[in-house]
Amino acid sequence: MSETQVTYELDGAVALIGLNRPEKRNAINEEVIAQLRDAVNRAGDEAMCGVIYGHGGNFSAGLDLREALSRATGQTVPPKKRRRHSWHEVFDLIARGPIPFVAALHGAVVGGGLELATAAHVRVGDNSCFFGLPEGQRGIFVGGGGTVRIQRVVGYTVMADMMLTGRLLTAEEGQREHIITYLTPIGGALDKAREIAAKIAQNVPDTNWRITNLLPRVNDLSHEDGLFLEYMSSNMMRSPETAARLQSFVDGNAKLVKPE
Structure with a gap:
């Protein structure tokens, strides 16, 4: 790969993955997706948790419209065979891979940038954040999993309003609509x-995996099937680390941490 459009750093048990096209407001093209895939796979091997963030003044302004225009005007030769959408593949590696991800958001979190953000399990934003889905004004439609992920976070009514009107949500509105859970100063x-x-990263890896992989699948099931899958999970073999942590709590060596 000729240019580093996605940075990677391992800080202890945490992998830091940064979108690195600040001059393009971290717009996402196929090269970014390819490098993001490599970084996410590497994090799954090396880390216990990942953080995704954007270099420069924005998290991501979304789809690289120059690349989209090239496809729309036939300048890009389409593949001979249909394959899974590259964004779907990579964002699913984040959402349902071996480790959890936290998104650190600032500035523009728009279109495909919002789709990427909602693939993470926990989202933190600062007061500079704004969220948008301008596809309606661009003559296109969400294509990076937004119909599933964003709609499940904010609901149909909010998503439809954002797409139809081009409305931008502020950081405070984004927190109210559950796009972000934590709001910080700029x-x-x-x-x-x-x-x-x-x-x-300090959690038992098996429990983190169940939270990020089993829990969202239960949400897709009926009441009875969800309870059955939970029952099956609760009867799966537990890791030795789980037994050790339970014993520590029973022995009075582990305490619940009160909220700050």
Whole structure:
């Protein structure tokens, strides 16, 4: 790969993955997706939790419209065979891979940038954040999993309004609509995300995997099937680390941590 459009750093048990096209507001093209795939796979091998953030003044302004225009005008030769959408593949590696991910958001979190953000399991934003889905004004439609992920976060009514009218949500509105859980002062999102990721990395890996892989699948099931899958999960073999942690709590060596 000729240019580093996605950076990678391992900080203890946490992998830091940065979108690195600041001059393009971290717009996402196929090269970014390819490098993001490599970084996410590497994080799954090396880390216990990942953080995704954007270099420069924005998280991501979404789809690279120049690349989209090239496809729309036939300048890009389509593949001979249909394959899974590259964004779907990579964002699913984040959403349902071996480790949890925290997104650190600032500036523009728009279109495909919002689709990427909602693939993460925990989202932190600072007060500079704004969220948008301008596809309606561009003559296109969401294509990076937004119909599934964004709609499940904010609901149909909010998503339809954002797409039809081009309305932008502020950081406070984004928190109200559950796009972000943690809101920080400007410049504080990455530090907060790293703090949260370090805490998540201390969990039993098997439990983190169940939270990020089993829990969303239960949400797709009927009431009875969901309870059955939970029952099956609760009767699966537990890791030795689970037994050790339970014993520590029973012995009084582990305490519940009260909220700050």
